[in-house]
Amino acid sequence: MRRFLFSQTSCSLLRRQRRPKDIPHRWFISSTSFSTAEYEDGDAFQNSPSKVKIFDRHLKRTQRDRAAWLLRPNDSFVHAVAENLVDRLEDCKKTFPTALCLGGSLQAVRQMLRGRGAIQKFIMMDTSYDMLKLCKSSQRDSDNENIETSYVVGDEEFLAIKESSVDLVISCLGLHWTNDLPGAMIQCKLALKPDGLFLAAILGGETLKELRIACTVAQMEREGGISPRVSPLAQVRDAGNLLTRAGFALPGVDVDEYVVRYNSALDLIEHLRAMGETNALLQRTNILKRETALATAAIYDSMFAAEDGTIPATFQSTLKEGNIHDRVERTSFSTEVQKEGFCHNII
Amino acid sequence: MKEKKTISPLRRILVNCTAQANEYGACVAAKVPEVERDMCLKEFLALKTCMQNTLRGKV
Numbered sequence: 001m002r003r004f005l006f007s008q009t010s011c012s013l014l015r016r017q018r019r020p021k022d023i024p025h026r027w028f029i030s031s032t033s034f035s036t037a038e039y040e041d042g043d044a045f046q047n048s049p050s051k052v053k054i055f056d057r058h059l060k061r062t063q064r065d066r067a068a069w070l071l072r073p074n075d076s077f078v079h080a081v082a083e084n085l086v087d088r089l090e091d092c093k094k095t096f097p098t099a100l101c102l103g104g105s106l107q108a109v110r111q112m113l114r115g116r117g118a119i120q121k122f123i124m125m126d127t128s129y130d131m132l133k134l135c136k137s138s139q140r141d142s143d144n145e146n147i148e149t150s151y152v153v154g155d156e157e158f159l160a161i162k163e164s165s166v167d168l169v170i171s172c173l174g175l176h177w178t179n180d181l182p183g184a185m186i187q188c189k190l191a192l193k194p195d196g197l198f199l200a201a202i203l204g205g206e207t208l209k210e211l212r213i214a215c216t217v218a219q220m221e222r223e224g225g226i227s228p229r230v231s232p233l234a235q236v237r238d239a240g241n242l243l244t245r246a247g248f249a250l251p252g253v254d255v256d257e258y259v260v261r262y263n264s265a266l267d268l269i270e271h272l273r274a275m276g277e278t279n280a281l282l283q284r285t286n287i288l289k290r291e292t293a294l295a296t297a298a299i300y301d302s303m304f305a306a307e308d309g310t311i312p313a314t315f316q317s318t319l320k321e322g323n324i325h326d327r328v329e330r331t332s333f334s335t336e337v338q339k340e341g342f343c344h345n346i347i
Numbered sequence: 348m349k350e351k352k353t354i355s356p357l358r359r360i361l362v363n364c365t366a367q368a369n370e371y372g373a374c375v376a377a378k379v380p381e382v383e384r385d386m387c388l389k390e391f392l393a394l395k396t397c398m399q400n401t402l403r404g405k406v
Contacts, residue, residue: 217382221375222391224384266358290357294398295371295391297361302372303379 053179053282054232057127057155060177060280064103064128067276073138075108077260078275081317082108082172084256085201088321089117089168092197096168097121100191102156104174104201105275106135110149117168123161125152126174128276156184161191169198173317176202176233177280185246189324196324198248203277204255204316205235210304211268211313217303218295227285239318248322256317261310265297268313356402364397 071078082105089096095118101109103126113119126132132151139149154160156171156178169188178184188198212230219226234242236255243251262268272278304311361368371394374387385391 217375217379220382221384221386264358264361266355266361290398291391291395293357294360294368294394295375297357298368298372298394299375302369302376 051180055177055179056280056282057157057177057179060276061127063273063278063280064126064276065130067274068128068130068134070274071107071276072274073107075105075275077258077271077315078105078108078173079112080258081105081201081256082112084317085109085170085172085199085319086112086116088199088319089197092117094167094195094197096197098166099123099168099170100125100161100166102169102171102174102188103127103177104172106131106172107138109170109172110135110139119147119168122147122149123152123166124149125154125156125159125161127153127155129153131276157187159184159187159191163190164193166191167193167196169196169200171200171202173201173203173275173277175200176231181234182242182245185242185248189246189248189322192324194324198320198322200320201317202239202320203233204239204318205233206257206314206316207233209314210300210311211265214265214296214300214303218299219292222289222292222295228281228283229279231279231281234318236316236318239320243320243322246322249325250321250323252319252321254319256319258315258317259312260315261306261312263310265300265311268311360398360401363401364394367394367397370394 086109097119098121099117099119100123106124106126110122110124124132124135132153136151152160156175157180169192171188175181175184185198185200192198208230215229216226219229236253239253240251243253260268260271262271269278300311306312367390371387371390374390375382378386
């Protein structure tokens with residue numbers, strides 16, 4: 001039997017029932033109490049007692065399976081985020097012999113790595129088996145052949161990694177689909193050795209705001225009501241609190257905003273589908289009427305189109321990093337950055 | 348992997364009915380943020396007839 005830390009979120013659950021039509025994009029779990037509870041058998045993947053469920057993890061796994069087939073090997077957005085994330089490894093003088101990569105864009109991280117951080121053993125973990133198979137088959141093509149890589153199918157919320165066993169935990173765009181982000185981060189912290197580093201890039205609150213607006217307006221005009229289409233995303237100001245609550249020393253938060261241009265709203269949706277980022281909210285309606293979809297595309301074009309006919313989509317990636325103890329040697333530049341406090345944002 | 352590029356019906360509709368879509372979009376964009384149900388119904392019906400024509404076979 002394993003013990004896990006849960007967070008009680010009864011106050012946010014009550015709020016959700018009182019305002020059923022509220023779009024939960026500003027709402028994030030800001031619970032206050034921890035409690036340890038016995039972990040029970042059963043549908044271990046999703047049903048845990050007294051835990052808030054926002055996302056449908058089974059569906060997310062299916063979507064990631066599909067994304068494993070759809071994702072092009074050189075997706076520029078995902079590679080840009082991974083590059084930014086892996087760059088942080090160069091800020092530390094430390095080497096990381098063992099590294100764990102959690103979900104998100106595993107392939108991009110490995111491609112961008114190129115020897116930084118002196119990683120010798122790489123554990124890749126994802127909920128989707130197909131995604132791991134894809135990584136395995138592309139391992140022969142990449143030039144990281146000296147790294148001993150192992151592949152684990154597992155859930156980010158139930159880390160099956162021994163305590164104090166990895167030096168580095170990287171997650172590139174993977175943790176924003178967890179039901180319990182604080183819990184996942186705490187488990188990452190437990191898995192890290194002393195002096196270990198935790199690096200994560202998640203999508204922030206401003207992401208896809210144009211899509212959210214267009215969906216809401218179109219659905220209001222066509223159907224008269226709204227259902228959540230874009231998932232609730234962590235606000236940047238909460239990222240620092242999350243890091244300190246998980247127990248990391250030297251927390252650092254960076255914000256990057258990418259505006260990606262598409263030819264039409266359909267291209268945006270196809271890209272999201274290829275990245276495995278489509279809607280997996282438990283509260284979603286499975287029905288999307290053709291008229292509503294058409295209306296959304298038309299409204300997106302008219303409200304946000306640029307002069308050359310392309311539409312922008314904002315992706316805000318929040319890079320979080322934290323250490324276990326502050327005995328890590330850092331270069332002087334990043335020490336200055338860290339000293340300004342854990343909510344320091346670089347835009 | 349897709350070998351031939353299949354164009355989804357929605358994409359075909361948007362390509363064929365650009366004018367109506369622009370009118371409908373302009374109507375809604377002008378009235379944001381006070382959005383009510385069926386407030387741009389006329390423009391949307393024009394878009395809808397264009398959509399049905401496209402799906403029926405490019406009238």
